[in-house]
Amino acid sequence: MALLSVDKLTTSFYTRDGIVRAVQGISFTVEHGETVAIVGESGSGKSVACYSLLQLVPQPPGRIESGRAFFNGIDLLQCTEQEVMKYRGNHISMIFQDPMTSLNPYMNIGEQLIEPLTYHHKTSTANALKKAEAALTEVGISEAKKRLKQYPHEFSGGMRQRVMIAMALMSEPELLIADEPTTALDVTVQAQIFELIKAIQARRNLAVIFITHDLGVVAQIADRVLVMNNGEIVEQGSTRNIFNDPQHEYTRMLLDAIPVSAKPEPFRYRAGNAKRIILQLKDVNASYIEQPASLLHWQEKRFNVVRHVSLNLHKGEILGLVGESGCGKSTLAKTVLRLVTEDSGSIKFDGTELTTLSAAGIKDLRKDLQIIFQDPYASLNPRMSVYDTLLEPLKLHNIVAPIEYERTISQLMDEVGLSPRDIRKYPHEFSGGQRQRIAIARALAVRPKLIIADEPVSALDVTIQAQVLELMLHIVDKHHLSMIFVSHDLSVIRYICDRTAVMYQGEIIELGSTEKIFNQPQQEYTRKLLSAIPVPDPEYYGHT
Amino acid sequence: MLKFIGSRILQAIPVLLVVISVTFVLVRLAPGGPFDAEKAVSPYVLEKLNERYNLDAPLHVQFIDYLSGIMQGDFGPSFKFPARSVTEMIAAGLPITFELAFYAMLVALLIGISAGLLAAIRPNTVQDYVPMSVAMIGICMPSFLMGPVLVLVFGIWLEWLPVSGWGYSPGDKILPAITLGSTYAAYIARLTRGSMLEVLSQDYIRTARAKGLPTQTIIFKHALKGGLLPVVSFLGPAIAGLLSGSFVVETIFQIPGLGRFYVQAAFNRDYTMIMGTTIFFSVLIIFFNMLSDIIAAYLNPRLKLGDKQ
Numbered sequence: 001m002a003l004l005s006v007d008k009l010t011t012s013f014y015t016r017d018g019i020v021r022a023v024q025g026i027s028f029t030v031e032h033g034e035t036v037a038i039v040g041e042s043g044s045g046k047s048v049a050c051y052s053l054l055q056l057v058p059q060p061p062g063r064i065e066s067g068r069a070f071f072n073g074i075d076l077l078q079c080t081e082q083e084v085m086k087y088r089g090n091h092i093s094m095i096f097q098d099p100m101t102s103l104n105p106y107m108n109i110g111e112q113l114i115e116p117l118t119y120h121h122k123t124s125t126a127n128a129l130k131k132a133e134a135a136l137t138e139v140g141i142s143e144a145k146k147r148l149k150q151y152p153h154e155f156s157g158g159m160r161q162r163v164m165i166a167m168a169l170m171s172e173p174e175l176l177i178a179d180e181p182t183t184a185l186d187v188t189v190q191a192q193i194f195e196l197i198k199a200i201q202a203r204r205n206l207a208v209i210f211i212t213h214d215l216g217v218v219a220q221i222a223d224r225v226l227v228m229n230n231g232e233i234v235e236q237g238s239t240r241n242i243f244n245d246p247q248h249e250y251t252r253m254l255l256d257a258i259p260v261s262a263k264p265e266p267f268r269y270r271a272g273n274a275k276r277i278i279l280q281l282k283d284v285n286a287s288y289i290e291q292p293a294s295l296l297h298w299q300e301k302r303f304n305v306v307r308h309v310s311l312n313l314h315k316g317e318i319l320g321l322v323g324e325s326g327c328g329k330s331t332l333a334k335t336v337l338r339l340v341t342e343d344s345g346s347i348k349f350d351g352t353e354l355t356t357l358s359a360a361g362i363k364d365l366r367k368d369l370q371i372i373f374q375d376p377y378a379s380l381n382p383r384m385s386v387y388d389t390l391l392e393p394l395k396l397h398n399i400v401a402p403i404e405y406e407r408t409i410s411q412l413m414d415e416v417g418l419s420p421r422d423i424r425k426y427p428h429e430f431s432g433g434q435r436q437r438i439a440i441a442r443a444l445a446v447r448p449k450l451i452i453a454d455e456p457v458s459a460l461d462v463t464i465q466a467q468v469l470e471l472m473l474h475i476v477d478k479h480h481l482s483m484i485f486v487s488h489d490l491s492v493i494r495y496i497c498d499r500t501a502v503m504y505q506g507e508i509i510e511l512g513s514t515e516k517i518f519n520q521p522q523q524e525y526t527r528k529l530l531s532a533i534p535v536p537d538p539e540y541y542g543h544t
Numbered sequence: 545m546l547k548f549i550g551s552r553i554l555q556a557i558p559v560l561l562v563v564i565s566v567t568f569v570l571v572r573l574a575p576g577g578p579f580d581a582e583k584a585v586s587p588y589v590l591e592k593l594n595e596r597y598n599l600d601a602p603l604h605v606q607f608i609d610y611l612s613g614i615m616q617g618d619f620g621p622s623f624k625f626p627a628r629s630v631t632e633m634i635a636a637g638l639p640i641t642f643e644l645a646f647y648a649m650l651v652a653l654l655i656g657i658s659a660g661l662l663a664a665i666r667p668n669t670v671q672d673y674v675p676m677s678v679a680m681i682g683i684c685m686p687s688f689l690m691g692p693v694l695v696l697v698f699g700i701w702l703e704w705l706p707v708s709g710w711g712y713s714p715g716d717k718i719l720p721a722i723t724l725g726s727t728y729a730a731y732i733a734r735l736t737r738g739s740m741l742e743v744l745s746q747d748y749i750r751t752a753r754a755k756g757l758p759t760q761t762i763i764f765k766h767a768l769k770g771g772l773l774p775v776v777s778f779l780g781p782a783i784a785g786l787l788s789g790s791f792v793v794e795t796i797f798q799i800p801g802l803g804r805f806y807v808q809a810a811f812n813r814d815y816t817m818i819m820g821t822t823i824f825f826s827v828l829i830i831f832f833n834m835l836s837d838i839i840a841a842y843l844n845p846r847l848k849l850g851d852k853q
Binding site for chain 2: 054056085086087088089090093094096098101102103104105106107108115116119120151153164167
């Protein structure tokens with residue numbers, strides 16, 4: 001008998017704008033010890049489906065309309081809240097996407113770890129703490145006894161996810177539901193977490209449902225795959241079959257949209273005019289001063305985030321800046337934009353020394369130097385229509401005469417692939433990908449020479465990612481722009497960048513053509529980064 | 545920690561100096577003086593009185609004299625009640641005002657936090673709307689209206705509680721405490737609701753639910769500590785407000801507390817008494833603000849760590 005067998009599960013949300021059918025009659029099974037990946041883009045219903053099993057969907061507005069979900073022969077959906085509580089965190093555990101926010105900041109790790117035992121098994125606190133210590137050790141956290149008394153903020157992101165895993169395993173569940181557990185983590189940390197889950201799974205014959213949008217992750221970890229789109233399972237099968245012989249059109253589209261880290265597409269080196277240097281950094285150092293976090297301690301702390309960085313950017317070139325979180329890549333970008341003041345060094349942009357620029361000079365600089373941010377949801381003013389958003393830079397920098405405003409804005413919309421008819425709409429009326437297109441249009445409005453793109457596609461689904469990357473390549477070529485492309489995602493870097501700089505602890509440790517970085521990495525760290533990328537190919541991981 | 549307290553005390557000195565100077569000038573700008581009474585005093589007596597209390601000296605000399613007096617802990621004699629010093633009078637009124645403020649705070653916290661919790665657990669239902677509407681009324685209704693209404697209902701119509709006095713019967717503290725505390729209860733209810741709603745939508749609450757914890761454990765163990773932080777920060781200003789704002793309630797209920805002295809002193813142009821109570825209240829406000837900052841910091845483990853490093 002299957003461990004979990006879901007039959008025609010339907011969950012809807014009753015919102016002011018009408019009924020959203022998030023999950024529409026899906027059926028699947030999970031066997032003991034098996035790993036099933038549910039893959040789909042945001043809004044496909046993959047998380048809602050799993051939350052419904054444990055009745056964790058907020059009700060209202062959510063409602064589980066129909067269906068059955070047999071877990072060891074008991075229909076979880078027929079259980080009362082009291083009954084289903086006995087399953088949560090006991091027989092079925094969950095880990096979540098963001099370990100930074102999923103642990104209670106006001107309770108120490110020990111208190112949080114023991115709860116599944118003290119509630120479900122009435123274990124004494126002392127015994128539970130002993131088990132918690134063992135669990136922390138099992139997930140690879142040293143000095144577990146001391147760590148139990150610490151609070152979540154004293155752990156790094158990867159460590160917190162380990163704590164979450166330890167907590168999920170405390171009561172020895174039979175099924176673990178992992179909701180995008182590594183999306184918020186760096187690629188090297190992600191690899192470690194996978195190893196850990198796989199090892200524990202083998203040891204305990206644990207079944208895992210892995211919710212993810214990343215096909216690379218799927219290939220690496222899953223036995224079987226369910227592909228979800230618009231609340232329905234459009235295809236399911238063994239990982240190998242899904243990758244090698246996708247039947248459904250949507251599955252094929254997902255596979256096509258993977259930013260080519262493993263696709264045998266030739267590297268492009270389009271360094272338009274390699275002789276002409278548009279941006280020159282010489283021995284730039286920058287530090288970040290941590291403001292006193294509280295009234296109780298106000299020694300400023302200074303972190304040297306960017307150290308001795310020198311690089312040249314040619315006209316018409318896309319330079320990738322890659323590294324894990326905290327490596328200083330965003331700070332370096334901000335230094336060029338004059339949002340962070342460097343400690344020493346020289347930054348020359350198109351012949352002008354930026355480090356000695358006056359405030360007025362910086363304002364003029366903004367015209368030539370634009371930025372696109374990571375989160376298109378947060379970086380557009382929700383109270384300004386697209387027209388106003390695009391009008392602002394035009395007005396501010398006197399780009400065109402007022403009579404031309406309407407026409408220029410329509411052109412911009414057209415150029416980024418949006419309908420000029422939508423210019424009166426507000427940001428919330430657009431999807432994430434469309435919003436990023438608006439952000440690109442805004443950057444283009446002032447006809448800049450250099451665009452700095454800070455993780456511009458990290459918040460987007462893979463199919464959308466591919467489209468936005470295409471658009472960026474197109475505009476760089478068309479307007480002979482130069483671009484610094486900051487990303488933690490090597491597959492995206494490989495797709496779009498001509499040259500790549502690898503940053504580690506504030507320094508550029510390797511810089512060269514993207515092809516060379518990927519094919520002949522010189523530094524140990526670069527090799528480690530590359531090998532940690534999940535490859536969307538099940539054969540690579542020896543699945544049979 | 546000590547460093548923090550030390551610097552807050554240092555910061556308080558200029559604040560107090562400004563308070564003292566402004567009050568000193570303002571009370572003297574107000575028309576009339578301490579010895580203007582219904583029955584006129586002869587010019588000779590007035591001159592002697594002014595001489596006796598050093599009121600004939602130039603203003604800046606008086607100011608410096610007064611400051612040096614404070615340094616030695618001497619707030620001077622009361623102009624109106626020459627037999628008693630300001631310090632004595634504050635000492636007499638203070639325990640009563642403190643007791644009243646304490647009960648009022650209890651009322652405010654008890655009612656405020658429970659109403660806020662009720663509302664936050666089921667937002668946008670009757671359980672939310674009723675307490676929050678009552679809270680809105682509580683915020684809008686000034687104590688000089690609330691007090692008489694309560695007296696009318698519970699003291700005169702129902703005859704459950706005494707209408708005034710302090711310490712004569714056990715029940716006479718209830719109405720003043722409710723009158724004084726109700727406004728703060730309303731604020732605390734709204735604060736609690738807002739911050740609990742925010743905390744309850746956090747990811748770590750979802751984690752707690754996924755662990756299979758019962759609702760009351762989630763609310764009291766996982767959510768309340770974070771949810772009450774804004775309330776704790778509000779407590780400092782609230783206690784100071786209760787102490788210094790008690791005069792209306794003290795007047796309504798005939799309570800011989802500090803607040804009444806304060807108002808009487810202002811009417812009487814009792815310069816030293818006004819100065820003394822003002823300085824005293826300023827010190828209280830500064831102290832309670834500091835205290836609530838410290839408590840809030842200690843409730844938050846992230847800030848505690850900062851202290852250790």
